[in-house]
Amino acid sequence: MLTRRDFVLGSGALAVAVSVPFRAEAGAEAAARPPFVTAYLEVSPDGSVKLYSPTTEMGQGTHTGHAVIIADELGVDLERVSVVTAEPADPFRRNGQMGSGGSWGVRAWYQPLRKASAQAREALIAAAAAQWSVPAAECRLERGEVVHAGSQRRQGIGALAAAAAALPLPAEPVLRPKSELRYTGRKVPRVDLPAKVRGEPVFASDVERPNMVYACARLSEVFGAELDGFDRESATAVSGVLDVVAFPGGAAVVATNSWAAIRGAEALRIRFKPTPHDKLDSATISRQMRAGLGDGAQPINARADGDWAAAQAAARRVVAADYEVPYLSHAPMEPWNCTVEFGGDGEVHIWAPVQTQDRNRNAAAAAAGVPVDKIRLHTTLLGGGFGRRLGSDGIAAAVVTAKVVKRPVKFFWRREDEFGQGWYRPAQAARLQAALDADGRVTGLHVRTAGPALSASFSPQGLPAGQLDGSSVSTIRESRYRPAAFHVEWVRVDQPVPMAPWRAVGATQNGYFLECFVDEVARAAGRDPYQLRRELLAHDPRALNVIDTVARAAGWGEPLPKGRARGMAFVESYGSLCAEVAEVSLRDGRPFVHRVVCALDCGSIVLPDGVRSQVEGGIVQGLSAVLGEAVNVAAGAAVERNFDTYSMLRITDAPERIETIIIESGEPMGGVGEPPLPPLAPAVVNALVALTGKSIRELPLSRHRFA
Amino acid sequence: MKITFKVNGESRSVEADPEMPLLWALRDLLGLKGAKYGCGVGACGACTVHVNGRAMRSCAVPLKAVQGDEIRTIEGLGGNHPVQQAWLEEQVPQCGYCQTGQIMQAVALLEKTPQPSSEQIRAGMEGVLCRCGTYPRIEAAVHRAAGAMTTKAEG
Numbered sequence: 001m002l003t004r005r006d007f008v009l010g011s012g013a014l015a016v017a018v019s020v021p022f023r024a025e026a027g028a029e030a031a032a033r034p035p036f037v038t039a040y041l042e043v044s045p046d047g048s049v050k051l052y053s054p055t056t057e058m059g060q061g062t063h064t065g066h067a068v069i070i071a072d073e074l075g076v077d078l079e080r081v082s083v084v085t086a087e088p089a090d091p092f093r094r095n096g097q098m099g100s101g102g103s104w105g106v107r108a109w110y111q112p113l114r115k116a117s118a119q120a121r122e123a124l125i126a127a128a129a130a131q132w133s134v135p136a137a138e139c140r141l142e143r144g145e146v147v148h149a150g151s152q153r154r155q156g157i158g159a160l161a162a163a164a165a166a167l168p169l170p171a172e173p174v175l176r177p178k179s180e181l182r183y184t185g186r187k188v189p190r191v192d193l194p195a196k197v198r199g200e201p202v203f204a205s206d207v208e209r210p211n212m213v214y215a216c217a218r219l220s221e222v223f224g225a226e227l228d229g230f231d232r233e234s235a236t237a238v239s240g241v242l243d244v245v246a247f248p249g250g251a252a253v254v255a256t257n258s259w260a261a262i263r264g265a266e267a268l269r270i271r272f273k274p275t276p277h278d279k280l281d282s283a284t285i286s287r288q289m290r291a292g293l294g295d296g297a298q299p300i301n302a303r304a305d306g307d308w309a310a311a312q313a314a315a316r317r318v319v320a321a322d323y324e325v326p327y328l329s330h331a332p333m334e335p336w337n338c339t340v341e342f343g344g345d346g347e348v349h350i351w352a353p354v355q356t357q358d359r360n361r362n363a364a365a366a367a368a369g370v371p372v373d374k375i376r377l378h379t380t381l382l383g384g385g386f387g388r389r390l391g392s393d394g395i396a397a398a399v400v401t402a403k404v405v406k407r408p409v410k411f412f413w414r415r416e417d418e419f420g421q422g423w424y425r426p427a428q429a430a431r432l433q434a435a436l437d438a439d440g441r442v443t444g445l446h447v448r449t450a451g452p453a454l455s456a457s458f459s460p461q462g463l464p465a466g467q468l469d470g471s472s473v474s475t476i477r478e479s480r481y482r483p484a485a486f487h488v489e490w491v492r493v494d495q496p497v498p499m500a501p502w503r504a505v506g507a508t509q510n511g512y513f514l515e516c517f518v519d520e521v522a523r524a525a526g527r528d529p530y531q532l533r534r535e536l537l538a539h540d541p542r543a544l545n546v547i548d549t550v551a552r553a554a555g556w557g558e559p560l561p562k563g564r565a566r567g568m569a570f571v572e573s574y575g576s577l578c579a580e581v582a583e584v585s586l587r588d589g590r591p592f593v594h595r596v597v598c599a600l601d602c603g604s605i606v607l608p609d610g611v612r613s614q615v616e617g618g619i620v621q622g623l624s625a626v627l628g629e630a631v632n633v634a635a636g637a638a639v640e641r642n643f644d645t646y647s648m649l650r651i652t653d654a655p656e657r658i659e660t661i662i663i664e665s666g667e668p669m670g671g672v673g674e675p676p677l678p679p680l681a682p683a684v685v686n687a688l689v690a691l692t693g694k695s696i697r698e699l700p701l702s703r704h705r706f707a
Numbered sequence: 708m709k710i711t712f713k714v715n716g717e718s719r720s721v722e723a724d725p726e727m728p729l730l731w732a733l734r735d736l737l738g739l740k741g742a743k744y745g746c747g748v749g750a751c752g753a754c755t756v757h758v759n760g761r762a763m764r765s766c767a768v769p770l771k772a773v774q775g776d777e778i779r780t781i782e783g784l785g786g787n788h789p790v791q792q793a794w795l796e797e798q799v800p801q802c803g804y805c806q807t808g809q810i811m812q813a814v815a816l817l818e819k820t821p822q823p824s825s826e827q828i829r830a831g832m833e834g835v836l837c838r839c840g841t842y843p844r845i846e847a848a849v850h851r852a853a854g855a856m857t858t859k860a861e862g
């Protein structure tokens with residue numbers, strides 16, 4: 001337990017610890033952990049309120065969500081609340097890892113932040129009541145002031161902070177009723193947007209330090225190859241280049257400006273050691289994954305409800321289909337970069353766009369050869385994350401470079417390395433089978449996925465042989481569908497390609513497999529896919545409500561203009577249930593999405609417009625992936641190395657209309673950053689199959705011809 | 708080589724490699740961080756600025772080509788430009804990294820086509836990628852800015 005002495009702040013401030021009972025890493029299981037403190041709320045003598053938060057703002061609006069929760073529960077104007085990503089070196093931190101992922105940003109913090117804000121409120125009220133010698137029950141805190149009802153005396157919270165800090169905090173403060181919340185559930189402008197719209201330097205790449213030099217990395221194209229050597233002069237011959245610094249996996253060309261550093265990196269003659277996978281290509285990976293679907297492979301069980309063998313034996317017919325998806329790149333618009341400065345006092349300052357502060361800080365300390373508490377990691381706003389910044393693969397080289405050149409260094413990757421270094425959404429294959437009875441009812445489902453283990457690549461501790469990679473079966477293992485028999489298993493097919501959680505992680509491929517298969521089953525049985533889903537969810541009113549809502553709003557079953565078709569999908573992930581209906585046609589032989597209707601049951605919400613914005617973003621990113629995204633492998637390296645070859649959605653292909661229906665079911669708060677993405681691909685594919693009659697079992701759609 | 712041009716109305720000179728793309732001169736030599744590096748090959752639009760009133764990918768424009776030209780960057784819009792206001796009203800940005808390029812592209816589009824249709828907006832904005840998926844809001848914000856700018860012009 002924390003004591004008040006733990007908070008030694010600037011004089012006159014009140015600080016309250018925010019204790020979050022758990023945290024889950026994206027892609028990992030939600031593990032129960034002891035309570036920890038990484039955040040605290042500070043009421044300053046000037047009446048402003050600041051949250052030192054361990055979450056990273058990468059565009060998902062988390063900081064605004066936190067500010068709204070605090071402003072409402074404490075009782076201050078939103079403008080008085082600011083949120084900064086704390087340093088991991090923060091002395092108030094207790095236990096736990098610092099980071100953002102798994103759509104936890106608002107839902108994990110909602111209750112803890114309310115509680116801390118209510119504690120601060122009650123302490124401030126108690127301080128005022130003591131000063132005025134009136135009962136605390138006669139006082140309220142509103143708009144930044146404690147007010148005594150009887151005497152109409154009032155005092156700003158800034159002036160009360162010091163006195164409140166000397167009082168004990170209530171263990172179980174009373175939360176405000178919903179009627180007193182001024183911002184929650186209303187349209188609130190995002191706190192980070194004005195600076196972004198003005199083009200202010202808010203990103204890591206914008207950080208400038210006195211005497212700074214620029215270092216462009218030259219990295220191995222073959223995944224994981226080690227540096228063999230380089231010809232220094234080939235780079236230093238470029239004007240403006242100062243030095244070349246070796247690090248594990250490559251070299252940094254240091255120059256007086258970014259352009260000289262890039263030219264030097266391009267000119268650098270560099271050699272890498274051979275690897276066992278120098279000849280690896282996509283065809284081989286695909287063959288190996290598909291072999292994992294066959295009889296010789298060793299599956300690991302993930303779900304075994306009922307008796308699949310019996311369902312299969314008794315079936316009137318068994319429907320089966322194999323699917324495959326490629327590696328995907330996160331492609332945040334800001335390529336990896338960070339700025340490192342060794343201070344005279346032994347401290348190392350780093351400005352970086354990271355989602356996992358501890359992981360990066362530890363990697364930086366090891367590279368710098370200093371104790372971890374000497375690393376001062378300043379998290380900037382991120383130019384996109386989507387899971388790519390959960391890793392720590394870019395920080396060590398930057399630290400090594402700054403240590404050698406003894407000047408502040410802005411270290412960056414070219415876009416080609418952002419694409420080429422991997423940490424992709426895994427490729428995966430799957431075989432799905434359904435047993436149908438004489439009435440076309442599904443009596444059993446059997447799903448096997450086969451592919452590389454995300455956790456083996458991404459988790460620092462790897463994945464021991466024989467253990468299940470949760471991400472490889474997620475959303476199917478937990479599926480709410482309840483046929484009499486439901487069997488789910490996974491076959492591990494290791495690959496040397498580095499992987500990381502990609503927005504919505506395993507649900508992106510598994511949602512596609514299962515939901516496209518449900519439509520295939522419906523077609524085989526001559527049934528309406530929406531009605532088949534209703535049958536599989538008949539026991540589950542919450543899920544039924546989600547698909548009924550989307551079907552109604554989308555006009556499911558109603559006639560469409562010629563040349564258009566609808567497709568539906570339903571995927572649960574990160575604690576939220578999401579169903580989408582896409583309306584698709586072909587435009588010049590390519591799929592075009594006119595309309596997407598999304599019904600999202602995320603329990604309850606704080607920022608409705610923030611949720612809508614995340615739904616739109618998830619749908620657009622999902623559409624981008626299903627239409628054209630793939631990282632292909634040739635000669636042990638990524639083929640697609642920039643936006644001229646990696647096909648990312650442009651505005652011309654964006655849906656004409658996105659309609660979002662938020663369902664506040666009152667169930668525990670679910671995520672919103674990720675859940676809207678997974679249903680999009682199967683909804684679009686199902687619509688295309690309905691339109692063309694073609695079966696589509698490999699993504700992206702650009703691999704298929706529609707004419 | 709010394710190259711002189713105007714940036715947001717002010718005359719600026721840089722001593723640099725004439726092949727250096729304008730993007731890096733703006734960011735590293737002139738301290739204007741609004742234009743972003745996204746791809747370096749003219750494929751993403753994050754670096755979009757105006758050269759003599761036209762939206763250009765500054766990563767693909769060498770300094771030697773802008774000698775004497777008029778450059779406008781997001782810093783030159785002043786912060787309250789109708790397009791910036793529309794961007795706030797529609798709450799467009801997510802991560803925000805692409806948005807300076809989006810805004811500069813939109814300003815150029817509206818200067819040429821004050822009342823664009825949705826098709827014209829999409830065609831005009833095609834060159835600027837957004838990974839966060841803000842396209843629906845970009846389209847809405849350009850429509851809104853077009854309305855605001857016309858009202859102002861008429862008023």
Ligand code: FES
Binds near residue numbers: 743747751755764766
């Ligand atoms: S950075 Fe210039 S177009 Fe991408």
Ligand code: FES
Binds near residue numbers: 383840
């Ligand atoms: S807002 Fe993030 S890339 Fe556009």
